[in-house]
Amino acid sequence: MFKQTILICSIVLIGYSLVECGKNSNSADSDSNSNEYYQGVKLSSAERRYNRTCTSDYQCKNYEYGLQCLSGACKCPEGSNWITYTRTYTYKRGQTKTETKRFCDLTFDDLCSTKYNRCNPDLGLTCDRATAKCICSTGAWDGSVCGKFLILNIMNSEEELFNYYSRLTNEIDLQSETRLVSLDSNSVNDKVADDLVNLRLCLIEKSKEIEKISGEGCPNKIAVFIPNQINEQIRQKTFFKNMIGKFFILSEKLSHDLISKLSDVLNRKVKKFQRFTYEFETLQDETKFWIILDLLKYSESDLDSLDLTDPSNNKLKSLFFSSRKFPLINDYDLDILNDYVNLDVVSKITYDFPDLINPNNFNRFKNLTSLGISAKIEHVTADLFSQLENLEILKLIKCQIKTIDKDAFNNLKNLIYLNLNENSLELLEKYIFSNLLKLEKLLIKHNEIYYIDQDVFFWCKNLKEIDLSANRLFKIKSKIFDGNIELETLRIDQKFSKKEIVELNSSTMVINFNYLNKAKNLISLTLSVFNNNLAEIKLESLRLLVIKTSKVPKFRENFQNLQVLNLINVNTFPERCFINLKNLKMLKIILRNKQIIREINEQHFSGLEDLGYFLIEVNDPDPFWLRSLESVFLKLFNNITSSRIVTTSSSCKIEILNCESESNLKRRLIDGYSNE
Template identity: 25%
Template sequence: MKIPFSILAFQLAFYYWNGIFAMSYTKMFGFYEISSVQIGNYVNVLSTILLGSLNGKSKLECFKTCSLNSDCLLIQFDSSKTCSFYKSIQSPNQSNSYTYFYKKIENKGIILEYTSQVVQDSKAVGSLVITNNVFYVKPFTFIDHLNLSNLDLSKNVITRLDENTFYNLSNLISLYMGTNKIQTINYKAFVPLINLETLYLNFNLFDYLNPNVFKGLKNLVTLYLNANSLKKIELGLFKDLKSLSFLNLNRNFLDKITLEFSSLISLKSLYLKFNQISVIEECSFRNMSKLIGLYLDNNKLKSINMSTFEGLDSLTELYMSNNLINSIDSGTFANLNKIVYLDISKNNLSYFENNLFSNLTSLLELRLSFNQLKTIDLDNQINLQILDLSYNQYNYFKKGLVSLKFLDLSYNPISFVNYSVIDSYITYPQLENLTLIGCQLVQIDSNSLKSLVNLKELYIQLNALNYLNESIFFGLNYLARVTMDKSLYGSKNFSTFYPNINFILI
């Protein structure tokens, strides 16, 4: 049936204005979107008090309902269009399908101003800590604090920073504003802080930063912006931060990495964990040749290509666990020959291109657990010391990794070990820890461990083993701990044969 144009227009207008009213309602009654990890800053998390829920109602209706209940402090929305109302919540859901809104209650905190006793008594100090439930700092409050180098206003309830909040603090080196309720920051708030080196703005409520807010902070070295609600990095936000070495943007709502990061030419550590990042724009790290650590865990990345990490010539640590990665181009790591630690665990990888890791000659630790891998090319990893391949699909593993000290093959479908997992004809392997938990093992040959003369710990519990030859540990003079099933231990008196080994029975 064809819908008359007038009715269709009315329906579209209804949904449009309902959305507009809902957004206005959040501001009118003081609702602010927060992440699940921020909830503990605003409501009690020691117990759960559920006040009720609505199913199939609009967000506008949910905001109205909560605003009329004085006990309602938190609204949880889920993907099934259900909103739940809480006074307190013990275990907020961490899933991306849930969103939370906090209802701001009128602050009863104090106003900090020039005439405040704590301000008057501290004019000559070099360091000042004020945690007196401050909710507003008046402009020019610190006008006479010429010697102040460290100012800590964290753990208050401050909601905004104005243009002259830090007027005359040109000697300030460190500013701590974390764990407040800051929603807005005037773009001139930090202008007087020409010598600032450390700035904490973590655990607040702002979802936007003016692109000029850090203008002039050319000496800033450390910046914490984690646990806020930032959805994007505005054009030019980092352009003046030429000395910045450390940047923490964990636990925001960023959905992509853009060219804005390429202006951070001195950055050494970049934390972007627990965002919504699904895209890394080409050349985003182009000028970041000093970056040492890049932390991208718990995002929504699906693929990594040859240009993703272009420019990161000094990178030594790369974390990408808990993403959705299903493919990595063969040349992705071609220029990352200084990588020491690489974590790509908990993704959707089923294979790697040959020679993917061939240029990673400095690699010491590789973590690939919780994927669907069956094979891997590690022929060039002669320096590798730690390898975690647990929770994959290997039914056979034998590599010439003579420097390897830790190998975890747990929960792979390995039925037989009648060979040495480390293939070495020239020197004895350095392996110290071998973990084969839950591998469906039915047999371990008595000679399969003979070459592992440096082995110290062996874990073989939760398998289908019903027999081990009593000679299996002969010659392993450093072996100090073996964890196995009780039933397997009961079949032999291993303690008599090996009094120096601690047998842990599961």
């Protein structure tokens, strides 16, 4: 009985102890649960360990997460950081799986656990079982990374490296055998066969060399081979220098998709290949494709293998950035250029995107001389081109530009050519071109300009060509070309609505052309004429005149040196308009009133002798009247090379020549004079 009583008491005491232990355990769990959430988000077990209060390394699960108990909290040891590591690997049947873990990225010689191996994998480290410290899995530690691990940025393992180069070698062998079998047996082909065998051995040897140095931890290199699949019987220019294929070396592994696209282009498998033929996953992939393709196409090397791993040797003078899929270029998209191209050699860039996000992208090209942009800018700021001092050609076409800062072009002191066509400019204010002392050609057509300050071109003493056509200029200041004695070509025909044209033709207002006389060396002039007699224009050097006018004016002695005359949109054609044009060699008339052709006679062309080129076009598809007048037109020539009548669905024209072609004759007349 006494023993039973003791036994019952013992059970009660044990039960009480278990209850107390349970309470303590629940209390501990409660403490743990208080650290389970952060800002409403449930934390993983690893995240709950980090920064948790502790008294020993064991409480931090140091082997699993690399944490140590430092100053009463679970922290990473000195020299390592709390990181998120994501690894994607391939398992059976080519399926991939992504694994994400958080831990301290233990560095070289840190204590570790072989079970969890938290040594920094990005440095090529692993946990040594014997010493329980982080060591290099391959190669030697150089203070920042394990040497041989550099290749793991290209290949995930030595086995993958071996398999890759085995496939590459087999592909070279197969391509070589295919070419050898296709050769007929003769003395010439025997020499070709010997060359093929030698080339095959050379490419395979080069492949093994790259495989070896990659495995030994030398700077990243990977060989790529694209077979030459073009039929040798087809006589056409190709990008291959031999019958086997392109063998080139890169510093990173390309995706199968990129290599396949390169192969299709090099082997001419894509008909009508254009800039937008292919779509890419990222803008960086698209940029890589075009750069590598250009390097392969335009390489000056005669070698059968091309090493592209040294950017300083990869010289491309021109780069083109454009994409329909990607609306803009971010800063990091162009960072890959440093790995592929010698940026100091690039002299020309074309940029065609909807938006211009960061203009500083161009500042990395120190020797840029030509820049073309087609992107939304609206306002050209003072710092947009501030670092492009070597720029000689600048094209800002279809950029929706409305305003230009007066200092926008200040640093472009070497600029020769400026194109601002097809924008939304309304004003040309005084100082916007004040520092462009070397500017020779300025194009600002198809804008909305209605006002130009009279001093806007004053500082541009070397201007030879200005195009202000298709704007809305009713009046131009008399002193606008006072300082432009070198000006040779001026286009200043304007765009007006049909209603405005009718009003201008019916009004008594005469537009003053005196401002043109300041350009004393003007050779070529294009303008719109409304109700004017042109008598005030006195330019002895003028050789080419293009007039958009409803009525052909009567030309006086001030145009006696004129050699080329184009009359466009003619509705009225008086007789004896050309009586003073004794030196005229080319005449082109575009009629917009088909009734005129029925009234034309020899008197309309009085004074014209020995033309070299004549064309008259009428907006009537019936060639009857042109044929009936052909004898009149032929009298304008001393000799005739050809005569023809061409009809379309809406018009017909007759063209008579006493020269090789219209363009050649014009070039001889105009360019020959300007070079005198």
